[in-house]
Amino acid sequence: MxxxxxxxxxxxxxxxxxxxxxxKSIGTYVEPFAGGAALFFDRQPQQALLNDANxxxxxxxxxxxxxxxxxxxxxxxxxxxxxxxxxxxxxxxFYYQSRSxxxxxxxxxxxxxxxxxxxxxxxxxxxxxxxxENKAGQFNAAFGWKSNIIxxxxxxxxxxxxxxxxALIMSGDFEDAxxxxxxxxxxxxDPPYDSTFDAYQGNGxxxxxxxxxxxxxxxxxxxGVYCMLSNSNTEFIAGLYSGYxxxxxxxxxxxxxxxxxxEGEELIITNY
Ligand SMILES: C[S@@+](CC[C@H](N)C(=O)[O-])C[C@H]1O[C@@H](n2cnc3c(N)ncnc32)[C@H](O)[C@@H]1O
Numbered sequence: 001m002x003x004x005x006x007x008x009x010x011x012x013x014x015x016x017x018x019x020x021x022x023x024k025s026i027g028t029y030v031e032p033f034a035g036g037a038a039l040f041f042d043r044q045p046q047q048a049l050l051n052d053a054n055x056x057x058x059x060x061x062x063x064x065x066x067x068x069x070x071x072x073x074x075x076x077x078x079x080x081x082x083x084x085x086x087x088x089x090x091x092x093x094f095y096y097q098s099r100s101x102x103x104x105x106x107x108x109x110x111x112x113x114x115x116x117x118x119x120x121x122x123x124x125x126x127x128x129x130x131x132x133e134n135k136a137g138q139f140n141a142a143f144g145w146k147s148n149i150i151x152x153x154x155x156x157x158x159x160x161x162x163x164x165x166x167a168l169i170m171s172g173d174f175e176d177a178x179x180x181x182x183x184x185x186x187x188x189x190d191p192p193y194d195s196t197f198d199a200y201q202g203n204g205x206x207x208x209x210x211x212x213x214x215x216x217x218x219x220x221x222x223x224g225v226y227c228m229l230s231n232s233n234t235e236f237i238a239g240l241y242s243g244y245x246x247x248x249x250x251x252x253x254x255x256x257x258x259x260x261x262x263e264g265e266e267l268i269i270t271n272y
Contacts (some may be wrong), residue, residue: 005036007036015039022043026186029185029186030047032177033190047166054171055108056111059111059193062116064164078151082125101118102119127142176178182223187226190230217269226272
């Protein structure tokens with residue numbers, strides 16, 4: 001089973017490192033910065049809470065959990081419509097039209113299965129296949145020039161839907177997602193990277209947010225909640241978490257807009 005969205009900062013390559021550092025036995029499994037939730041789908045915990053500040057992404061999780069068959073139907077229609085257009089300029093028009101409808105939706109209320117299907121469509125047909133928003137929260141990736149697209153793997157979606165059946169899915173700030181956790185629960189924090197690279201400056205996650213997260217890490221530690229956090233290996237992050245055990249691991253990350261991979265070092269910090 002693997003994530004159904006390709007998400008910036010996805011943890012697929014780091015899974016072996018993360019898996020081996022998880023506690024053996026846990027209460028509720030929590031990802032406050034879910035993104036593609038690679039570790040969740042890898043582990044398939046019984047009891048889980050998934051949260052991300054992006055409501056459009058979390059709507060997709062809800063639709064996969066609750067309306068998988070209808071979603072598959074919509075994705076199949078999108079796929080056929082796009083793939084049967086005969087010219088690349090017609091595909092380009094179709095992409096920008098869908099993107100514009102997507103950006104005109106009010107994501108605070110009433111998200112539907114069609115919004116979720118449109119989200120997958122633009123995510124898979126945009127440049128680099130990577131979701132990207134501007135400061136106003138509008139999806140702004142350019143057309144990806146693909147002549148054919150595959151929007152879903154039905155078996156994988158079915159497995160993901162099963163894994164999500166008992167999961168609580170939220171969209172909001174990471175602190176709210178962690179409010180009710182108790183001793184023995186496990187949180188995997190995968191926040192936007194602390195970075196000096198330009199491509200990550202627009203992520204809206206400031207140094208102050210990193211400090212706020214560190215304070216939450218501290219208070220969860222005091223409450224007996226297991227915490228594991230990954231972040232880039234910067235002096236700032238190493239300084240914030242200097243009281244905890246941390247290890248450096250090598251991570252191949254996609255941080256450049258042109259899609260060139262770049263080797264980076266990542267920290268995995270635990271409070272146990
Ligand atoms: C590095 S990505 C997570 C990658 C993910 N673990 C994966 O495997 O694909 C960070 C996520 O944090 C989310 N985010 C940013 N600020 C947030 C906040 N204040 N509270 C919760 N989520 C936030 C972003 O929307 C983004 O999806």
